Amino acid sequence: NVTLFFxxxxxxxxxKSDGKGHNKNFIEKMFGAMMPKGAARLPLSMMNMLGAGPAMIKGIMKKKHVDDLDTMIxxxxxxxxxxxxxxxxxxxxxIKEExxxxxxxYAGVGTYIASNENAGTTLFV
Structure with missing residues (x-):
């Protein structure tokens, strides 16, 4: 059994790439606008190289038949x-559920830790 806690x-x-939350205050709206929406928009590498780094890594992944993060999820x-x-x-x-x-x-960290009491390894994302 595998459980990932985000x-x-x-x-x-x-x-979601098109997900919008409702009933947000100004700060929550700003967070939503500044953060990437979805796995496809996350940075792939610390080696940005003026934007060429992520494109190169995506190309290598495709050439080597490695799924993108959305597909892996x-x-x-x-x-x-x-x-x-x-x-x-x-x-x-x-961030809203929708x-x-x-x-x-959806759970708090206490619930997550309790559910993994007998786990051999626990990782946080």
Whole structure:
């Protein structure tokens, strides 16, 4: 069994590319405008090289038949991987449930840790 817990900036990987939250205050709207929407818009590399770095890495991934992050997320969900979005981080950053992809769960860190009490390895995203 695999469970991934997404908190703070990791939540951006779960955002819908066209998702918009309702009833946001000014700061929440600013966070939403500044953060990438969806896995496809996340930076792939620290080697930006004036914008050429991400294009080069995407090209290498395609040439080597490596799925993009959106596809990997979809495959993981189909394989039964649990995706949990941190509700505290969502609240602090003004991210609403309707902005995130379907098929994920919502919980606080305490719930996540309790559910992994017997896990051999625990990782945060």
């Amino acid at each position: 908190t703070f900036w990791g939540l951006n990987a779960l955002r 979809q495959k993981a969900q189909k394989a039964g991987v649990r995706f949990i979005a941190c509700t505290m981080s969502m609240d602090l950053m003004g 902005e995130l992809i379907d098929g994920i769960e």
